[in-house]
Amino acid sequence: MVRDVRRDYLVSPFVLTPQMLLLISSLLYFFPFLAGGFQYVDVGGRKYDFTYDLGTGYAIAVSMACIVAAMVGFVPRRQSFEIEGDSQGESLVIIAMIIIFGGISIANPALFSASKVDVLSSTGRLQYIFYNACIIGVVFGGLAGWRKSKLVIALSCLGLILTLYIGHRSPVAITILSLLYVRCRNVPLIMIRKRYVIGGLSALFFLAMYKSVYSAVKAGNFELVGQKMKFDQLSDSTLVGLEQFVTLAHLDLIVKYNYTLPCSNLWLVPLSFIPFSDAVFGKDGCTYNEQVQPLLFPGYSGGVAANIWAEFYANFGYAGFPLLVIILSLVCVAIEAIIRNVRSATLKSGLIVAIIHLTFYIQRKELLAAFISAKRVILVSVFVFGLVYLHRKCFPQAPAMEAGVRGLRRDHG
Numbered sequence: 001m002v003r004d005v006r007r008d009y010l011v012s013p014f015v016l017t018p019q020m021l022l023l024i025s026s027l028l029y030f031f032p033f034l035a036g037g038f039q040y041v042d043v044g045g046r047k048y049d050f051t052y053d054l055g056t057g058y059a060i061a062v063s064m065a066c067i068v069a070a071m072v073g074f075v076p077r078r079q080s081f082e083i084e085g086d087s088q089g090e091s092l093v094i095i096a097m098i099i100i101f102g103g104i105s106i107a108n109p110a111l112f113s114a115s116k117v118d119v120l121s122s123t124g125r126l127q128y129i130f131y132n133a134c135i136i137g138v139v140f141g142g143l144a145g146w147r148k149s150k151l152v153i154a155l156s157c158l159g160l161i162l163t164l165y166i167g168h169r170s171p172v173a174i175t176i177l178s179l180l181y182v183r184c185r186n187v188p189l190i191m192i193r194k195r196y197v198i199g200g201l202s203a204l205f206f207l208a209m210y211k212s213v214y215s216a217v218k219a220g221n222f223e224l225v226g227q228k229m230k231f232d233q234l235s236d237s238t239l240v241g242l243e244q245f246v247t248l249a250h251l252d253l254i255v256k257y258n259y260t261l262p263c264s265n266l267w268l269v270p271l272s273f274i275p276f277s278d279a280v281f282g283k284d285g286c287t288y289n290e291q292v293q294p295l296l297f298p299g300y301s302g303g304v305a306a307n308i309w310a311e312f313y314a315n316f317g318y319a320g321f322p323l324l325v326i327i328l329s330l331v332c333v334a335i336e337a338i339i340r341n342v343r344s345a346t347l348k349s350g351l352i353v354a355i356i357h358l359t360f361y362i363q364r365k366e367l368l369a370a371f372i373s374a375k376r377v378i379l380v381s382v383f384v385f386g387l388v389y390l391h392r393k394c395f396p397q398a399p400a401m402e403a404g405v406r407g408l409r410r411d412h413g
Contacts, residue, residue: 022360174360324367
């Protein structure tokens with residue numbers, strides 16, 4: 001028993017726990033502060049220089065200290081990725097969902113518009129199901145075994161390529177991060193093979209560069225694509241795709257002006273896991289973005305999304321940083337406990353992706369939006385598991401006949 005406890009709890013603090021994921025993502029989104037600022041273009045095409053405030057550095061230091069404290073306080077446990085059950089049935093359901101909802105997405109011409117506004121306005125629940133099914137399909141293949149899941153992996157990858165062409169980079173990034181979680185959750189980061197590091201950095205570079213050219217790709221303007229990919233333009237094209245500069249500007253402006261949100265939708269977070277509850281969220285104008293963008297980014301030419309640290313600072317001041325870290329840590333610890341106790345590859349996949357939403361991809365989101373994204377992928381995985389479970393209960397398989405003839409039992413009495 002003592003040996004099992006040691007094997008379970010004595011894990012290196014440098015494994016890819018949710019707290020470590022939050023630390024890495026925060027470093028990635030805070031590093032623009034070292035550059036001192038950035039240049040942005042307003043709706044009229046005029047360029048402006050944006051310089052980060054010194055007080056933002058103090059806020060960054062406080063947030064990082066909170067994450068490190070959480071890494072010490074929440075003792076990591078070894079994660080279990082063992083699976084059982086009807087993996088073949090689950091893979092068939094995932095394949096069916098990718099084909100059905102992928103076909104629905106392909107039939108929507110607005111998704112293939114070169115305008116980002118048209119794409120976003122045409123993205124609904126059916127598209128989110130398709131995106132999440134593709135992500136789950138790849139992670140499912142990683143858990144169930146690549147050789148046994150070739151078809152579901154192939155279709156999922158094709159679906160992710162389609163989402164990338166449509167203009168959504170996040171499904172690809174979340175898939176890569178989910179696979180890294182599976183690979184590195186129980187292995188110290190210092191022991192990760194170089195090819196994983198090189199592959200991750202290459203993927204980050206590609207996704208950053210792709211943002212600056214995807215509109216030209218969809219419009220068929222490959223001459224412009226070639227210009228942006230020239231060596232002298234490559235750095236500018238990559239920086240355009242790195243949204244960290246604008247994301248950090250949220251925190252900078254909130255801290256600089258000590259801005260406080262007039263209202264907040266954080267009270268809706270506990271309700272976010274109710275199916276379809278997000279249909280009524282955001283209608284009261286109390287989302288972070290609706291209040292901040294018109295006031296702090298009035299002339300910015302594109303969307304500015306959000307900043308989770310800025311949202312909590314605007315609601316609670318510096319006390320919001322430890323509060324945010326505690327909330328995310330408790331939720332992710334609970335999700336990891338469920339992952340250890342379920343044996344379905346699909347359920348594990350959905351829960352793993354939810355952790356990525358709540359630790360890595362949360363940097364550019366509001367807390368409510370992050371929980372809704374986590375809910376969507378979990379519901380897709382539960383739906384797949386539920387269908388297979390109902391089929392197994394309604395149509396139980398007959399027990400296999402034992403081959404051979406059982407010999408007579410000898411009585412040694």
